[in-house]
Amino acid sequence: MNRIVKAVLWTIPPILVFVVLPSLLIGIVPTSLITQVDALLGISISAFIMSLAIFGIVLATLSALQTWAYKWSIVKPVAGALHMIASYILLLFILGFGNPITFGTANIGISPTALGGQTSGMGTINITIISTFLALLVGVAVAMKTVQKYMKYVEDKRFHKLNMETKAQQAPPPPLTPSTP
Amino acid sequence: MTMKHKYSKKVRILGYVIIAFELLTAVTWFAAWYGNGMVLMSIQRLAFGGGSQSFGFVNSTGGKSLTVPVTGGGFFPVTVSASLLVLNSQNQTLSQVQSSVTVSPGETKNLTLTVPNSVISSSSPLSNYYLHISLEIMSLYNLVSIGAKIELNTSVFSGGSKS
Numbered sequence: 001m002n003r004i005v006k007a008v009l010w011t012i013p014p015i016l017v018f019v020v021l022p023s024l025l026i027g028i029v030p031t032s033l034i035t036q037v038d039a040l041l042g043i044s045i046s047a048f049i050m051s052l053a054i055f056g057i058v059l060a061t062l063s064a065l066q067t068w069a070y071k072w073s074i075v076k077p078v079a080g081a082l083h084m085i086a087s088y089i090l091l092l093f094i095l096g097f098g099n100p101i102t103f104g105t106a107n108i109g110i111s112p113t114a115l116g117g118q119t120s121g122m123g124t125i126n127i128t129i130i131s132t133f134l135a136l137l138v139g140v141a142v143a144m145k146t147v148q149k150y151m152k153y154v155e156d157k158r159f160h161k162l163n164m165e166t167k168a169q170q171a172p173p174p175p176l177t178p179s180t181p
Numbered sequence: 182m183t184m185k186h187k188y189s190k191k192v193r194i195l196g197y198v199i200i201a202f203e204l205l206t207a208v209t210w211f212a213a214w215y216g217n218g219m220v221l222m223s224i225q226r227l228a229f230g231g232g233s234q235s236f237g238f239v240n241s242t243g244g245k246s247l248t249v250p251v252t253g254g255g256f257f258p259v260t261v262s263a264s265l266l267v268l269n270s271q272n273q274t275l276s277q278v279q280s281s282v283t284v285s286p287g288e289t290k291n292l293t294l295t296v297p298n299s300v301i302s303s304s305s306p307l308s309n310y311y312l313h314i315s316l317e318i319m320s321l322y323n324l325v326s327i328g329a330k331i332e333l334n335t336s337v338f339s340g341g342s343k344s
Contacts (some may be wrong), residue, residue, distance in 0.1 A: 128317075128326075128328040128329050129212075129326075130324070130329075131325060133210060133321050133324035134206065137202070140202070145197050145199055148195045148199065151191065152192055170318070
């Protein structure tokens with residue numbers, strides 16, 4: 001398959017998952033419910049969806065770039081490594097409930113007053129979800145994958161050079177004397 | 182025509198290691214969450230109904246106690262730690278009590294928080310105070326955990342405050 005067609009096809013999954021589907025979902029859900037969830041959790045759902053869309057576009061671009069690049073080109077491992085780093089930041093962003101700096105810790109402050117009068121007597125509820133384990137191990141996996149990509153690139157480059165040399169040797173030798181008309 | 186080549190043994194072994202590592206990560210993470218979820222469910226059932234036991238403060242020797250039976254589930258030991266902060270109407274801390282238990286899968290232990298009698302006068306019910314309750318369920322050395330901090334200005338336990 002043509003490299004450009006392949007590159008275009010590889011942009012579809014991230015765009016679909018992080019741009020199209022969340023936008024469709026937010027379009028289906030009633031605005032009043034979104035406002036209520038915003039007030040309950042103290043975060044902006046629209047901003048969260050917007051951040052996901054940005055991640056989706058970045059991932060799609062990097063996917064296209066690494067599919068388009070030749071195996072022996074430095075662009076491939078660089079785009080691949082950047083793609084993995086962007087995916088990792090996206091994971092931290094989701095685990096941190098919109099805050100990737102917390103390294104897998106989500107702090108959700110729930111305001112029961114947003115639910116109405118059912119929770120009289122209850123003040124605020126803070127829920128902390130710690131997923132440092134996942135963040136740590138995925139980080140190690142990303143590092144190992146980056147190393148593997150670089151090793152593959154080195155081997156691909158060496159093989160490409162060898163292939164070119166073989167082709168050059170197999171080509172018919174140029175004529176010794178220029179042909180005269 | 183471009184020839185295809187096989188990657189070296191080093192690269193292929195690293196690939197297998199990465200796949201195994203990712204599978205192990207996913208399985209361990211889900212198992213840890215399953216254990217934490219089981220404990221959370223048992224506490225939630227007790228606190229918000231569904232169980233035959235009442236959930237509230239009872240008079241005990243030395244003070245008023247809140248006992249939470251914790252049942253471990255899943256595959257790893259789970260640590261449940263709780264702390265209770267008693268504040269007066271001026272938001273001044275009167276007492277802070279902490280307790281934690283570690284339960285193995287299938288094991289049940291009681292987590293007890295006792296507010297000393299010296300803090301709460303016998304004439305005043307506990308519902309006159311502000312309470313900050315923190316509960317944390319941890320497994321895998323606190324790398325996978327869920328915690329909640331709830332502020333109450335009256336007793337909202339299903340069993341009510343038993344003063």
